[in-house]
Amino acid sequence: MTAESEPERGPVAGRRSGWVLPAALLLVGIGLLIAAVNAAGGDFSPQGPRLAPVLVTGGWVVIAALYLVRYRHQNSEKDDEEPAGWKAPLGVVGCLVGFAIILEYAGFVVSAFLFIIAVSRVLGSRSLVRDVIVAVVLPLAVYFAFTRLLEIFLPAGVFPL
Amino acid sequence: MKRAVAVAVSAMLVSGALAGCERDSPGAANGSGPVKYPTKTVQLMVPAAPGGGWDLTGRTMQKAFTDGKLIDQSVEVYNVTGAAGTIGLAQLVSKNNGDPHHLMVMGLVMVGGVVSNKSPVKLDQVTPIATLTAEQEVIVVPANSKYQTLKQLMDDAKASPASINWGGGSAGGTDQILIGLLAKAAGADPKAMKYVAYSGGGESKAALLAGDLTAAVSGQSEFKDLVSSGKVRALAVSGAKGVDVGGGSPAKTIKDEGYDVELMNWRGIVAPPGVDEPTQQAITAMIDKLHTSEQWKATLADQGWEDFYKSGADAKAYFTSENQRITGVLTEIGLGG
């Protein structure tokens, strides 16, 4: 039963983040609060559009501050979380960005072909033949289903269809 | 109207003649002769989500082109959503600059959107081709309202603006523009008009019936059933000639009520910037052909759209004057830059 052996994403996950995360959240909140206050230019009437941004970002700052304080009070870190790999997610993000950049130039079929092959490598696939078959069939099927049945036009790009 | 038809007819004759020439002398396209257009698939951008008025305009155009075999190339419609069409406008100007095979559906709402969203890309950057259809606006009040005529309503709006809750579509849209123009014509302060914006006709309808609003403004077809069932009363429509908005007979126009205001929610077609004059004429000829086709006439009848055709120089002049008028009134309301 793999379900049982699969590591749990329990409440302890994430406590390893240390003070960096709460501090970063606090800083982002303060930045947004400043932006909101500046945009308001002194007009905080409840009917106007400027009060809500101040309230929301203000709330953010308060909660993030409490979160930071709370972290300092409780240092019961546990180390039983499995370490996360960073390479694969970064690789996936890289593939996605590449996909989006070439999508409108190379067209959907070609860019999805390249993307599927690349991203399945990143995700640890070792059977290239299978991936290539999927990368050819899936984009073609999707392309025709979308453009012919749903009339959603996808970039045709360099591949004349 | 007559003039528009005349222009259309002559344009069609011209385009027919041009097409004839072309067939006779195949080399013409390379020389100084008329431009061959379209030479590939025409991409028609709808700068709004599927299902709205612009989308229907674009897709019925596509259908008319295809069904009537008006051009020998195919037409593709795609949607770019957002911000009263200004996102699509920005894309047309930046990405499709100089490409005559990219056209965009647009209309009065975009004129207002450019102003109220302070869009960095302005409408005078694109190439106007034609206006196609238009819809009148209607002003309604609940059946139990004390207001029987537009004049009574406007008198109160002038005397105590805070007592009237106006409702309609998004801020800076056609509905608010009409209220601004009306206030100006009635001698009231456009900025003092209390306008409550809703997303879409449904919400403002509910708000009118629930009692949040004194009066609502909307496209003329929107309230038809509520008017004919007696739940709301139509005070006036915004066109040159009254139309039936559900009361069984043509409603009064704003002009009939003594205010010099006419506003049509029109929709049209533009091309990207950087399209040369002969190509512009070729595009116009194509739209002229669409306008005079049986398919388009059938579409207008089916959809209940008013024919509002202006093309070529007429369209250019109209775009400019609307741009000025709308920018002016939105600035007075306090939405302009």
Add this chain to the structure above:
Amino acid sequence: MNVFGDLLSGFATVLQPEYLLYAIIGVTLGTFVGVLPGIGPALTIALLLPVTFSLDDPIGTFIMFAGIYYGAMYGGSTTSILLNTPGESASVATAIEGYQMARRGRAKAALATAAIGSFVAGTISTLLLSLFAEPVAKLATTFRASDYFALALLAMVAVTALVGRSLLRGLLSLMLGLFFGLVGIDGLTGQARFTFGTTELLEGIDVVVVIVGLFAIGETLYVASRLRWLPTTVEPIQPGTPTLSRDDWRRSWGPWLRGTALGFPFGALPSGGADVPTFLSYTYEKHRSKNKAEFGKGAIEGVAGPEAANNAAFSGVLVPLLTLGIPTSATAAVMLAAFQIFNLQPGPQLFDQNAELVWALIASLYVGNVLLLALNLPLIRVWVKVLQIPRPILYAGILVFATLGVYAATGSINQVFIAYAVGVIGFGMRHFDFPIAPVILGLILGPMMEMQFRRALLVSNGDMTVFVTRPLTVILLALAVVALLVPYLPRIIARLRGRSGDDAGEPKKLVFAEDD
């Protein structure tokens, strides 16, 4: 009795082979489209509008549209349950428990309770629609801006259960959602907020973009970061187990019925739709469940309730649409456009003038429900096979569809990048154990609260007493206060009674409670 006569003739219309075919096409198309993240029923119906011009058959068209809606809702829950990739807000609540069930090999049961729950809710709510269309329509026109504000506040307070284990992290998630909701042009004044000078953000951050980003993309990145510890395929299904055990049936009945009771009236309210009742249903089931500990780990009640609610909401949505021409959801707005294409005006007279169409539409809802059940119960076996697709290919496919969904829905590559950015945030939230659902909640309820609050003030010329003078507003606000206090009530009472020993560090513990 008249109603039943009309309904019977409606059935007579719908059961003609031609219309049955439309219904089957609609349900099938809807199911497949619903499986794709980002492409919901509203978009599908909108895209099919031009096709319907040529059909020139209003009855057939609407039968197909109803099928698409039901199908899309069901398709959406399928991916939510199997892959934790809901395509729209109404499936988010289902994903919470549904995905956990799937992780524990109970995908079949989750899909079955969703399918049968949808059927039960759809049938009951359609019956309610047939019988009580008129009185329910009044509901839509009694709510004023202050009432909507109070209602949104009540909903917000009532669903705090979604905040999860840590109050502070949950609230931070909620703040992120509220912030997302603020980005873009302010609906009332047309002023830009948090757009940082870009045109792309003027339209705001679309709920669909956020959902696709947080779930489909965020989940994939999370999986990628833990690749080494995961088996190559997602989840084996326990072989030989019945789809729904006797115990599952027993635990599903109540949530189905209660979900229906929540979904139908909420659907009938403007700015309602299917998402809020699904969250309410989830919260309610969690509160009253005897298996509270199971929530968060795959409690079947948490799937049964929201699924029933989102299906019942559709019949609710149809009430103001048919009787007043008021669309209360995106799908309804598109259907209204369809009515107008056929030169029909939904409103008080539709029932009289186009009785055949209306009753055929209502009858088609029943038929759609039956078809959906007939189609989907056998299909469950096929759907769960998705989980046996090798992980790299499965997630590559999810990413392609996620990208495609956002691109097709918005037509803009920049929105795709926004979805990716949200996806990275979603990954971070998973990594640091922040709950995802509050983001969606804030994004949906935040703008509703703000707009209605300001509209109420605008209409009353800035008079704050508008929130305490209307009975309906006051009742809803009072309920919100009660809902806020309920979790603390036992402690408060204990405190008032005896101030017994444990109260020294108590307030702090309340605020910072890490585990509830």
